[in-house]
Amino acid sequence: MPILSCLRRVKLAIYFILTTPSHHQSIRTFRFGIPLLIKTEYRQFTTEADALRFLNASGLDLPIPRLVDSIAIDGNTYTVMTRLPGRLLRDEVDQLSDPEVQAIVDDIQAILHRLWTLEQCPEDAGKVMLSASGHGLPNPMTFFESYWGPCPSILDCYFDLGRHLRDPDIDDWTPDIYVAGQPDLVNAVTADRVVWVHSDLRPQNILVHHGRLSGIIDWENSGWLPLHWQVHALRGARVGYTNRVRSIWLNVVFPPETEAGFKASMKLLRYLPV
Incomplete structure (x- = not known):
């Protein structure tokens, strides 16, 4: 057995x-x-350690775990990180007042705005489905069971995601044909910004303490994505997302180009991303 192992x-x-x-x-x-x-991930490859390393070094002072160590062995990945204070919002939401829930949502918004100040390095500018390690991200079309990407642009990303929209009589299906078939929708999704997105921002990944946000965890599937994918993560009716929290996000207004991209993506995709 090798010494390193x-x-x-x-x-x-x-x-x-x-x-x-x-x-x-x-x-x-x-x-x-x-x-x-x-934390044990039951797969050899995970991007969480790289995401934490990148965000820890960002200088944004985010309420997230600090990476200590990561070991990949026997098909599993073990990541050692700091433990944040507080309890899961999922377990506390029923005990919180409406003003406290709103304050937590406001805290999350402030963190998101900080994340959106991050800039891609020049050689990666415009790429999406891109992790901090330079690899792809879990594929939303396979329920995150496989990795996919990175994609050179938002257009390329949606071109691949929209395979179900392809005309079976067209053998040479190209991005130009894809745009021509749905010009307004495609233009709307591609006009949005590429930002750092936490694609699993549900109450089971949000920590609260004394009625305020104390931490955000589970950065494994985060990476460079269109900003409206963050809106999907916040507004989507998903397992573990209580209607009480989701209803607030339904009323939060994002930048116009992001709202337009969000609405267009819901029409473009049969299965919504993130």
Whole structure:
């Protein structure tokens, strides 16, 4: 067995000795008051460590975990990160007042606006479905079971996502034909900005403490995407998203080009992204 593999196994064994299982099967918390946890992803490749490393170094002072270590071994990935204070919004929302829920949504909005100040490096400008590691992101058309991308542009992204709209009588299906078939809709989605998006921003990934936002977790599927994909993540009727929180996001107004892109994407896609 290679020395590097042996060292990884020894390190992982030490981590497991120092931790204890939590109520979440993929999370172990450290003993002795150490404010860390270890998260297990049951796949060899995950972009969360790269996302945390990128965001930790962004200088935005975000309420997110700080990356400590990441080990890929035996088909699994183990990521050690800091443990944030608070409880999941999913478990607390029924005990919160309406003003407190609104304040948490306002806090999330402020974090999103900070994220949208991030800029892509010049060589990646305009690319979407792009992770911090330079790889693709989980494919929304396969329920996130496979990775896809990066795509050179928003148009290329929707061209691939819209395969179900293709005319079966046209063999040479090109982006130009795709645009010609749905010009207003395609123009609307491609006019939106490319920003950093947390594509799973649901109450089970939001921490609250004393009625305010205390942290955002689970950055595994985050990356460079059209801004209206963040709107899908916030407004979509998805498992774990309570109507009480979702109803507020339905009334939050985003930039005009993003609202237009959101509406157009709902018509372009049979299965909504993120």
